[in-house]
Amino acid sequence: xxxxxxxETSYGNTGxxxxxxxxGVRRARPDAEVRCLPVAEAGARAVEGADLLVVGGPTHMRGxxxxxxxxxxxxxxxxxxxxxxxxxxxxxPDGGTGARAAAFDTRAGAAHAGAAADGIATRLARHHxxxxxxxxxxxxxxxxxxxxxxxxxxxxxxxxxxV
Numbered sequence: 001x002x003x004x005x006x007x008e009t010s011y012g013n014t015g016x017x018x019x020x021x022x023x024g025v026r027r028a029r030p031d032a033e034v035r036c037l038p039v040a041e042a043g044a045r046a047v048e049g050a051d052l053l054v055v056g057g058p059t060h061m062r063g064x065x066x067x068x069x070x071x072x073x074x075x076x077x078x079x080x081x082x083x084x085x086x087x088x089x090x091x092x093p094d095g096g097t098g099a100r101a102a103a104f105d106t107r108a109g110a111a112h113a114g115a116a117a118d119g120i121a122t123r124l125a126r127h128h129x130x131x132x133x134x135x136x137x138x139x140x141x142x143x144x145x146x147x148x149x150x151x152x153x154x155x156x157x158x159x160x161x162x163v
Contacts, residue, residue: 018054
């Protein structure tokens with residue numbers, strides 16, 4: 001089995017969740033080849049032959065990040081991290097027969113905070129990836145983090161359940 005986890009992160013929280021998901025996949029399938037890549041390092045070839053593609057990003061302005069929201073995050077102190085998922089997903093190759101995918105995000109726990117995972121899942125489905133799970137959201141304490149206690153453990157369990 002070949003699993004690829006691609007993520008966008010602003011403050012590092014989504015990267016922590018991605019790493020926990022990768023660990024969950026490894027724990028559930030020790031024989032799996034697992035790659036965990038920031039979106040800036042994940043060219044179209046990175047997903048070739050993937051049996052499972054997991055894609056995640058931070059929730060900005062109630063949805064997936066935009067150029068504006070990444071600029072605002074940088075002005076608020078987030079390190080510049082390169083391109084966002086929107087452009088990467090536009091260039092995503094179509095999934096093949098049996099190619100499964102899942103979407104996740106990091107988000108504030110406040111009511112009406114929104115969710116990036118829904119938009120990610122929609123785009124994965126448009127590219128003919130079969131969704132292996134409902135989109136998942138992992139909570140942060142504040143915009144810059146940290147993750148809420150227990151969220152990394154929950155992300156690892158979610159990753160294990162995907163395989």
